[in-house]
Amino acid sequence: MxxxxxxxxxxxxxxxxxAWRAENPDTQLDLRIADLKGLDLAGIDLRDSDLRGAVLSDARLTRGNxxxxxxxxxxFTGADLYGATLAQAQMATTILRNVNLFWADLKQSNMQEAILQWSRLNRALFLSTDLTGADCSQTTAIEVDLRSANLTDSNWQGANLNGADVSRAVMQGADFTNAKIRDSMWIMTDMRGANFNKASLHRCDMTMGKWDDTTNFPPGFDPTRIENRVDDY
Structure with a gap:
């Protein structure tokens, strides 16, 4: 507790x-299972805190740390995490449904089996983040940065990934059914076993990417075609 x-x-x-942190710089905040829902905590500094099982639904957490x-x-259902820093956080099975993560920094976080369904991930940073088994279906992830992320078995059904950078990511078994993916970078990405059934793929640069017979591209899409390469946006 x-x-x-x-x-x-x-x-x-x-x-x-x-003020409390200034007097207790070495004390970890214990907020396990705390009820913080609906609070205005914009700019709050909760770095290194223990928030396992805490409820922050509908809270205003813009630019929080x-x-x-x-x-x-x-x-965090319905919370506003615009511009928040969640780098290197432990977020396995965290609920982030219908959350605003626009411009949020989630690099190198462990987000295995996290739920991000219906969230807004525009321009969020997931550099080297582990999203294994995460549910990112129906997210709006325009210009999201997923470079070197682990997307193995993640669900991106119906997501909008226009302008995304997914270079060097690993996504065996990831599901992009009905996703919108255009003007995006997939350079050196491992797409073996990924499912792009009914996805809208246009101008996706997959130079030096990896795919095989287990990769399900939409009919007529050729990842090697020169017109799919994006020189600039």
Whole structure:
């Protein structure tokens, strides 16, 4: 269970927490299973905190700092995480359904089996993030940065990935059925076993990518065609 004092300090807002951190620089916040839903915590500093199972649904968390925090199984449904920092966070099985992650930094985070369905990931940074088994279906991920990410067995059905950079990512078994994918970079991406059934693929640069008979491209799509290469956007 959460530390009641820690929960009260966070509920008091950013200024109160900043003052507490100045006096307790080495103390980890214990916010396990804390109820923080609906709060205005814009700019809150929760880096390195333990938020396992915490409820932050519908909270305003714009530009908040969750770097290296333990967010496993936390519930962010409907939260606003615009510009938030979640780099190197533990986010396995975290619920991020219908969340605003526009411009958020999630690089090198562990997001195995996280739920991001219906979320807005425009221009978010997932550099080297582990999204194995994550549900990213119906997301809007325009110009998202997924370079070197692990997308193995992830679900991107119906997602909008226009302008995305997926270079050097691994996506065996990933499902892009009905996804919109145009003007995007897939250079040196491992697409073996990926499913692009009924996806709209246009101007997707797959130079030096890997695919084989287990890759399901839409009928008529040739990843080697020169017109699919994108020199600039």
């Amino acid at each position: 959460a530390n009641a004092e820690h929960v009260a300090i966070v509920r008091d807002g950013k200024a109160a927490l900043d 969750f770097a290296r925090a333990d967010l496993r199984s936390a519930d």
